[in-house]
Amino acid sequence: MRSDTVTQPTAGMRQKMATADVGDDVLGEDPTVRKLERKAADLLGKEEGLFLVSGTMANQVAAATFCRHGAEVIAADTSHIYNLEVAGLAALFGLQVRPLHTQRGVFDREELAAAIRPGAIQVAATGLVCLENSFDLNRGYAVSVDAIAHMSDIAHGRGVPVFLDGARIFNAAHALGQSASRICAPVDAAMFCLSKGLSCPVGSILVSSREFITQARRIRQRQGGGWRQAGLLAAAGLVALDEMIERLGEDNTHARLLASMLASGGFPISSSDVDTNIVRLEMPVEVSSDAFALEMSRRGIRVKVISETAVRMVTHKDIDEAVIPNVADAAIQSVGCLLDRGRALLETFPK
Ligand SMILES: *Cc1c(COP(=O)(O)O)cnc(C)c1O
Numbered sequence: 313m314r315s316d317t318v319t320q321p322t323a324g325m326r327q328k329m330a331t332a333d334v335g336d337d338v339l340g341e342d343p344t345v346r347k348l349e350r351k352a353a354d355l356l357g358k359e360e361g362l363f364l365v366s367g368t369m370a371n372q373v374a375a376a377t378f379c380r381h382g383a384e385v386i387a388a389d390t391s392h393i394y395n396l397e398v399a400g401l402a403a404l405f406g407l408q409v410r411p412l413h414t415q416r417g418v419f420d421r422e423e424l425a426a427a428i429r430p431g432a433i434q435v436a437a438t439g440l441v442c443l444e445n446s447f448d449l450n451r452g453y454a455v456s457v458d459a460i461a462h463m464s465d466i467a468h469g470r471g472v473p474v475f476l477d478g479a480r481i482f483n484a485a486h487a488l489g490q491s492a493s494r495i496c497a498p499v500d501a502a503m504f505c506l507s508k509g510l511s512c513p514v515g516s517i518l519v520s521s522r523e524f525i526t527q528a529r530r531i532r533q534r535q536g537g538g539w540r541q542a543g544l545l546a547a548a549g550l551v552a553l554d555e556m557i558e559r560l561g562e563d564n565t566h567a568r569l570l571a572s573m574l575a576s577g578g579f580p581i582s583s584s585d586v587d588t589n590i591v592r593l594e595m596p597v598e599v600s601s602d603a604f605a606l607e608m609s610r611r612g613i614r615v616k617v618i619s620e621t622a623v624r625m626v627t628h629k630d631i632d633e634a635v636i637p638n639v640a641d642a643a644i645q646s647v648g649c650l651l652d653r654g655r656a657l658l659e660t661f662p663k
């Protein structure tokens with residue numbers, strides 16, 4: 313349950329991959345890639361799509377397409393693009409990130425407005441505002457369409473474009489009861505991952521205007537991201553778009569179910585903390601998250617340690633509803649066992 317990236321491709325994906333029509337994608341001749349890019353762009357309501365190897369590359373290429381060297385990019389302080397991309401914006405493209413705090417992925421209006429700067433003799437010009445939905449890979453909050461529209465209006469009002477990192481956009485769409493294209497309507501470009509809950513082996517898709525994607529394709533090429541018979545991978549993506557989006561709603565439901573079972577077991581969590589398929593679990597003060605993860609692994613369950621006091625559990629297609637009660641029981645037992653051990657240890661100390 314560490315991540316939805318561990319999902320195995322389906323039998324249907326493997327079969328389509330084996331028989332895909334392919335060509336040289338750098339030359340624009342892979343029909344399966346073309347089909348996937350077209351379909352993804354339509355699904356998100358944008359003109360064109362670009363298939364890339366990862367979400368990280370999609371984010372990086374998007375920012376580099378929007379911004380000139382030396383510009384500033386506004387992003388959430390707990391966003392993926394700021395925390396988990398090896399300082400790529402700075403290291404690869406000369407972009408400085410200005411991290412801002414958010415409430416569940418929503419910037420404070422005044423703070424956002426004040427952070428967007430036109431540039432001056434001593435000041436970097438803001439080149440891009442980055443949003444994320446679902447927000448925070450360790451929390452998975454769904455950001456409402458209204459909030460995205462308001463934040464985008466503030467940026468657009470100052471002539472700054474908006475990019476949405478929608479790695480898990482379809483989980484957010486289920487939680488909001490909105491289509492992915494509605495969520496993306498206010499933003500200039502967006503990306504989503506095929507390799508997470510959608511269960512593909514590889515890939516993410518960036519969508520935007522035709523002009524933007526033409527430039528993004530050149531930047532992807534410069535990064536060494538041009539690929540040849542990539543239709544083998546795109547074939548799995550097409551299966552994902554046809555067959556895997558609908559079922560992501562189940563993952564969200566399973567995560568909420570898990571949260572409510574954990575709450576009944578005494579954990580400080582409520583199902584209102586869980587919008588999508590990610591459960592962040594805080595440990596009681598006496599228990600370290602490393603010790604908890606070890607106890608869980610002894611019970612056959614792998615969780616991700618995200619801080620000294622918290623772990624993450626993610627639901628996905630390879631986690632059946634039937635195992636959710638076992639996971640909750642294992643968590644309750646693990647904490648019980650660690651607390652007992654702590655008490656026993658304390659008794660060995662002289663009073
Ligand atoms: C996973 C993730 C990415 C990066 O995707 P990779 O394919 O792992 O590079 C970007 N943003 C968010 C919010 C993610 O969860």
